Amino acid sequence: MRKDGTRFWANVVITAIHDERGVLLGFAKVTRDMTSRKRLEELERSHLASVQIGQARESEQKRIARELHDDLGQQITALKMSVALREVELVQQVPQVYREQLTSSAELGEQIDAMAVSLRRIASDLRPPLLDDLGLEAALELMAEGFEHRYGVLARCLAGGEALCLSDLASISLYRVAQEALTNVARHAQANEVTISLSRDELYCYLRIQDDGVGFELAGTRRPESFGLVGMNERIQQLGGTLSVESSPGTGVTVAAKLPLSGITITA
Ligand SMILES: Nc1ncnc2c1ncn2[C@@H]1O[C@H](COP(=O)(O)OP(=O)(O)OP(=O)(O)O)[C@@H](O)[C@H]1O
Ligand SMILES: [Mg+2]
Structure with missing residues (x-):
């Protein structure tokens, strides 16, 4: 504790002092203020923590990008194919007069393509492939x-x-x-x-x-x-x-x- 009552980290070395006959004369004490050293250590720790947070964030983004691409991306592709197949079936089964009243599947296909483009953009913003x-x-x-x-x-x-x-x-x-x-x-x-x-x-x-x-x-x-x-x-x-x-x-x-x-x- 300092004279003014504030506390600080110190490194204290106490050495016993003896005379030639080995009689204890007293103690020598050296107190070193460790405040700046401690602060440096704290800074180093927080620097390390922020590097780790940065790494964690990037690897999480990488994971999300991969999931978006591999999972949602595949599903969109599958959806596009289903719609195309459905169109072939419809053409065979629905009489010509009704066909135009159905939402054109070409339109659906375009919407799905636009979704795929957005998905790719979002994924590559997260983690440029x-x-x-x-x-x-x-x-x-x-x-x-x-x-x-x-x-x-x-x-x-x-x-x-x-x-x-x-x-x-x-x-x-x-x-x-x-x-x-x-x-x-x-x-x-x-x-x-x-x-x-x-x-x-x-x-x-x-x-x-x-x-x-x-x-x-x-x-x-x-x-x-x-x-x-x-x-x-x-x-x-x-x-x-x-x-x-x-x-x-x-x-x-x-x-x-x-x-x-x-x-x-x-x-x-
Ligand atoms: N290449 C540049 N040419 C001219 N001015 C610039 C340029 N780069 C930065 N500035 C100026 O510096 C300011 C700060 O840039 P900074 O990137 O930090 O913020 P910002 O672009 O305004 O907002 P954001 O947080 O979205 O990036 C800008 O508002 C702009 O006035
Ligand atoms: Mg900016």
Whole structure:
């Protein structure tokens, strides 16, 4: 306990002091304040917990995506086939005059197709399938293509080079950062061009998303309902990396993530 009555964690070493004849003279006591060490440990624990929560969330999303695809997806396909078979039966059994009054099964088929498209979109938002099959590089290239197609903003992806072999959490995190950065470009930038680049050196892996749009004032106050940049930052920090955002009005925005390769790569 401190003099003012507050309590703190301490490491105390008490040593008996003897004279040459072995007679006890007294005790020496060294008390070391462990508060900052304890706090560091707590921080490390909460960091670990948030990494674990991130991992749990991603693996749960992966599971839901798989269920949607394998279970509901198969059922939709089966439904589509049943409807087609039913149509063949109807054509044979129902007299021509009544046929047109039945809801056209072609229409039903179209609705089912639309359901399948939504399902695929939801599943791939939860867990981009390409990421598992072809890796981050290919997934980013496809993301750029899709972006260009959807928003008419020229999108380049420089992600060639040797494969990075990133851990599941690292690749999904970088994927989500790129996804959010591109969403921001579409929503805020009025850009003509955006470049995604993924590269590495001996120690780090780098992801950059750079646009040539209107930019924004970094020092401006954050709207409380804006989570994009905060979320990106958290994802990257969880992996021991850093995220920087550079911009000023008129100069476009560059979002750059730098991750230490140790701990995020899987060794084959
Ligand atoms: N590429 C960009 N070009 C111009 N302004 C941007 C860009 N990216 C972000 N901004 C500015 O930074 C703000 C914060 O971005 P952030 O992604 O955190 O929030 P948001 O996009 O507004 O909302 P959300 O939480 O849905 O992502 C944006 O509102 C926008 O003003
Ligand atoms: Mg955003």
